[in-house]
Amino acid sequence: MVRVRFAPSPTGFVHVGSLRTALYNFLFARHHGGVNILRIEDTDRTRYVEGAVENLLSTMKWAGITFDEGPQNPGKFGPYVQSEKTEEYRTRAAELVAKEKAYPCFCTSERLALVRESQQASGIPPMYDRHCRNLSKEEVEKRINAGEAHVIRLRVPIGEIVRFTDEVRGDIEFDSRTIDDQVLLKSDGYPTYHLANVIDDHAMEITHVIRGEEWVSSTPKHVLLYQAFGWTPPKFAHLPLLLNADKSKLSKRQGDVAVEDYKDKGYLPDALVNFVALLGWNPSAFEEIFTMEDLIKGFELERVNKGGAVFNKEKLDWMNSEYIRKYSPEKLLELVKPLVEKKGYEVSDDYILAVIKLMQERARTINDFVDFASYFFERPTDYEEKYKLKHWTPEAKERLKEVLPEFQALDNWTHDALEAVIRTYAEKNAISAGKLIHPIRLAVTGRGMGPGLFELLEVIGQNESTSRMAHSLEVL
């Protein structure tokens, strides 16, 4: 039975890279009919952020990623929050000390800093100098009894090659002399990631550890821990990193990295999930739009790429617009309506629906429906300069002045009727219809692009449209 876990630290927002890791775990579990587990790794009390867990939960729900076991729905392997089981980590650490696989270390952070400094100065790789590795039992006991602060470190064996097989990268090996005597239990009594992670993965019977590439270097430490405990390690799969445009690890400094940012900007969960799924993995040579079911069906660890993937926002935009086009107007209404209300526009659902139908093919995000197309909801306050220069000529103004009464007098305000008015006028005056269409678009929307003018006028309505035209003739 496949059992995988997503194990984030509640330190704030959910990174899109974390979203992908969570997604791959989810897809893998579902593909194999296995169990997807959520575990909160909150062993660093200094980085804990209030509300982060709630935010995580709602983000996962938004993205459509579900968990079979976790803090919200505990299975029999709980607790699923690491800070709730510190006692066990301490017991386990003591067990390793008793087996001489780990040892107490009394070095102060000041001494550690000094050691590191001098190592770096002389060009030696900065590692713990194992100062406390061979303290006598008596001395250790004495100092502990005296209440001296200490940590527990892993006693890394000397002269061994530590190997593991990565499901996406193949065999990887490390010389144990390059592995630090890692701290397992901090002086505050909390475990480090390495200890807690190994204990929990074993306790929760995790079969596959699917996580980001940044963990490759610490995997030998984990392998050593499994050995020290006498446990069989799970399989490891390290995912390629998500990258900035400059190929560095995707970071906040260079753009949006929080899933919440994308949500707020009007991206659909389906689109973001689809997009992020394809960063590092591809089920097909031709298709690119996949439902969650498609993704589950096609997901294979073997097809995961090794190289990092640049998070290419333009492609996300394209994918998002694909989804917007695919959705029904009614479904979009549910998403657009809250935005309309937030802006304080008072319009009917039917009105919003009409706007959606005109904008659906043009919108890249849900926010476009109210931002980009704001002229459906309020009179434009500024007019696109370039377009104005080109189309708002004295001649155009004269012609608009001439046809305006016809618009005002029109008794069936439909796009057909509107088109007839404009085309007839154009024909009569031997000008192209565009000579009238462009200035009117500018007068009514302030913009140089958008849906067809007749449809647009029909939606905006006779009163509002004609009043905007009259207004423009005065101010422009």
Place this chain on the structure above:
RNA sequence: GGCGCGUUCAUCUAGCGGCUAGGAUACCGCCCUCUCAAGGCGGGUACACGGGUUCGAUUCCCGUACGCGCUACCA
């Protein structure tokens, strides 16, 4: 610096010894057209480099270069 991982168009990728190296996004033309978008048609751009192995390497092996990750009592 040390260790590890990686490298096909600008970007995401297909390719698992023999292909005119395919698709998508972006970009550029043309068509459609009231603008934009969509759609249709077309276009340019890639196997990091050097050695092997082989009848034949994008594909296998070894180097080099470059990039990235890790190098905390953070995860």
